[in-house]
Amino acid sequence: MDFVPGGELSRRIRQGDVSAESELIRQFEPGLRVLLRRRTGGDFGLLQDLVQETLIVVIQRLRGAGIDDPQKLAAFAAQTARNLAIASLRKAERQKTDVDSDATERNADPARGLHDLTSDVEAALAVRALLRELPQPRDRLMLKRFYLEDHDKQLICQELSLSEAAFNQALSRARKRFRQILEERGFAKRDLLDADT
């Protein structure tokens, strides 16, 4: 993907160039998903909503008043996303304080179902398939230590008697297979899967 500098994008959007708005969306959306995934606690629906809101706010700002330093357009978009995530979190916190705890207790099961519906189910299905395919029990344990427990690479190598090269190779294989599974199942709706590993 060709990178278009923020200054040029800002100028074209201000001049009413619709293709520049599409370009901005293509350019910034992957990074905004990264930033907001970290701030939405696994709520996939909220993540998508906030990405969309951020891009709308940025485009509307560029159509109107513009930003002080167009060269820092990416940083402006990132900060907008952070602000929206904070606002969303505050709203959720306020709603929590208004909750009728008895009613929450009575409706515990539906709430659990809702949580399940808003998570990234595609990723969970792909991981399940990946775990089923991994030939070595050691590889499954390695993934658990690395991604779930955030253990340091050296520590995992020590525990599982692996060289660092073998660890990297196994991890690379698992990552590649995960990507393939997502593709095979038609989960590659976005261009996420064009990414190089």
Add this chain to the structure above:
Amino acid sequence: MNDRIEQYLAGRMSESEARAFEDHCVAHPEFAKQVELEQRLKDGITQIARGSTEEFVRSESASRWQIAAAGAGILFSLLTVFILWNGGQPRAPQAIMAAVTSEERSGKSLRLAMVRGEDGKPALQQGRVRVEIAGLFDTSYHYTVSLDRIDHVKNIETVATVHGIRPASPVTLEVMVDSDQLTTGSYSLRVSKQTSVDEPLDFEFLRP
């Protein structure tokens, strides 16, 4: 894997480092895609482990039917969601809602947007109103817009559907709604991208 991605995912960066990393991601989409793939792998593992970590430590002879059953459970959930989202056969399209023609652009309009923190719903004026939906749209796709009536117990009845709407811009999609044909109450415009399994977007409003 790039060490910086590893540190970010594991939460080992300081706040300022994480911000700089995120700014870099927003400015560099190809790099961001790599990071997102890692995030999804981590999220997927976290979700699987939320139920049990058995699958990470099982031996090769572990009972595969359990995994198949769990997979079927998730697929069933997905199917249920799909059916619910597409539930209720749309009625035959009437003139309640239609695509916008160039002559209608100067008339009454209502802007709908998903704004967090907004509690009130916008009210639709009388007569034929051009409804401008603010969202993120792909101008190379056609969209289907369904007009749903929502009663006081949240039952949904589809009163009109229009297919093949092209967005007016990457952030705007428009339809004409004849308010006089609607009864008083809450309504929602459901916007879905055709030939895509992306989630539909809902925009609520009131017909006073």
